[in-house]
Amino acid sequence: xxxxxxxxxxxxxxxxxxxxxxxxxxxxxxxxxxxxxxxxxxxxxxxxxxxxxxxxxxxxxxxxxxxxxxxxxxxxxxxxxxxxxxxxxxxxxxxxxxxxxxxxxxxxxxxxxxxxxxxxxxxxxxxxxxxxxxxxxxxxxxxxxxxxxxxxxxxxxxxxxxxxxxxxxxxxxxxxxxxxxxxxxxxxxxxxxxxxxxxxxxxxxxxxxxxxxxxxxxxxxxxxxxxxxxxxxxxxxxxxxxxxxxxxxxxxxxxxxxxxxxxxxxxxxxxxxxxxxxxxxxxxxxxxxxxxxxxxxxxxxxxxxxxx
Numbered sequence: 001x002x003x004x005x006x007x008x009x010x011x012x013x014x015x016x017x018x019x020x021x022x023x024x025x026x027x028x029x030x031x032x033x034x035x036x037x038x039x040x041x042x043x044x045x046x047x048x049x050x051x052x053x054x055x056x057x058x059x060x061x062x063x064x065x066x067x068x069x070x071x072x073x074x075x076x077x078x079x080x081x082x083x084x085x086x087x088x089x090x091x092x093x094x095x096x097x098x099x100x101x102x103x104x105x106x107x108x109x110x111x112x113x114x115x116x117x118x119x120x121x122x123x124x125x126x127x128x129x130x131x132x133x134x135x136x137x138x139x140x141x142x143x144x145x146x147x148x149x150x151x152x153x154x155x156x157x158x159x160x161x162x163x164x165x166x167x168x169x170x171x172x173x174x175x176x177x178x179x180x181x182x183x184x185x186x187x188x189x190x191x192x193x194x195x196x197x198x199x200x201x202x203x204x205x206x207x208x209x210x211x212x213x214x215x216x217x218x219x220x221x222x223x224x225x226x227x228x229x230x231x232x233x234x235x236x237x238x239x240x241x242x243x244x245x246x247x248x249x250x251x252x253x254x255x256x257x258x259x260x261x262x263x264x265x266x267x268x269x270x271x272x273x274x275x276x277x278x279x280x281x282x283x284x285x286x287x288x289x290x291x292x293x294x295x296x297x298x299x300x301x302x303x304x305x306x307x308x
Contacts, residue, residue: 011084016049019219025278040078046223054088057217115145116153143171173198221269
């Protein structure tokens, strides 16, 4: 299946720190598009290298089709070509993923991020055909997203190497949290696809062994810290300074990764740092007062100054 590509993407090469963006909500659970535009501007001003709306942290699974389209419009318009915008276009069927991905391209997104379809547990050959259908339907880069803890499907390094033969599969966000996966991906297909670390707690090691970037939800909370760690490792090769800064931030990263409430903690962290993005859409709710106090204390350890 082929389509005519009417808009040329502004960016075709991705590297650096990309925020898996949180989606602001009003008290009535409507998406707060005004805040979304302002928050996109803030993240760019903080030096992040790219934005990814509608990922797991962005609660894509809780948004309807019209909301998803408007979120992408707002973020693309806010970015104004200054940084790449990759759209999360995940859904439960190949048909919907193709439609969402085409829409993202038409709206001016620079790429899409794709995990395996949730719940249906496709077998490897079925999953390959799924990605091939999306690959053939669009003309912008695809970032694979391996997060078996959420999708129930683990894409092995061998399988990702097979997918790397598809023209538009250019990147992978590896989120199992296993350092060996990062190194194996770089060894097998790092010459064909760029490997991004998708687990905050192993970002330092991942960058040091050759990952070209870091996609994280905590980048919403500590964007400058994330960018500085990347710069110290990749550009300045100052590993000692990178370690010091990363280990300062590590208690915050560990709390958010390990509590089983990643989106809730990201939104709580944003609020503590002066950006109230509201509560997650139900069934998720805000963190408890005790959890918020714990988060405030670890944010202070990172060298940050919570405002609440």
